[in-house]
Amino acid sequence: MNAFQLAKTAYAPVHAPLRSAQTNEYDAFVKVTSALKQATAHHDVVRAIHDNRSLWTLLAADVADGDNQLPKALRAQIFYLAEFTDQHSRKVLNGKGTTDALIDINAAIMGGLRQQREI
Numbered sequence: 157m158n159a160f161q162l163a164k165t166a167y168a169p170v171h172a173p174l175r176s177a178q179t180n181e182y183d184a185f186v187k188v189t190s191a192l193k194q195a196t197a198h199h200d201v202v203r204a205i206h207d208n209r210s211l212w213t214l215l216a217a218d219v220a221d222g223d224n225q226l227p228k229a230l231r232a233q234i235f236y237l238a239e240f241t242d243q244h245s246r247k248v249l250n251g252k253g254t255t256d257a258l259i260d261i262n263a264a265i266m267g268g269l270r271q272q273r274e275i
Contacts (some may be wrong), residue, residue, distance in 0.1 A: 191261040
């Protein structure tokens with residue numbers, strides 16, 4: 157390939173498929189949930205819980221925004237789950253709980269997001 161052809165392809169339009177917000181959320185949940193499932197060493201558990209809490213903090217902030225388009229009841233449920241996740245994460249970090257409840261909650265959210273993608 158000569159320089160002209162390389163330059164032409166370097167600035168060619170990218171034809172990557174657009175990703176929906178639900179797809180991005182689903183992928184984020186897959187990532188943090190996989191980390192929670194695979195974490196065995198203490199530092200891995202701490203990192204996985206931190207990442208999971210960060211995701212839930214973002215979700216809580218999003219549903220607390222008055223401009224959020226989700227129904228109010230759903231927004232309240234998501235906010236409650238974010239609070240539960242935060243509280244339960246503290247228990248896990250203090251050795252008084254397991255990550256099972258966090259994994260179950262994330263799996264339920266992923267199921268809902270998956271259903272939305274199929275509609």
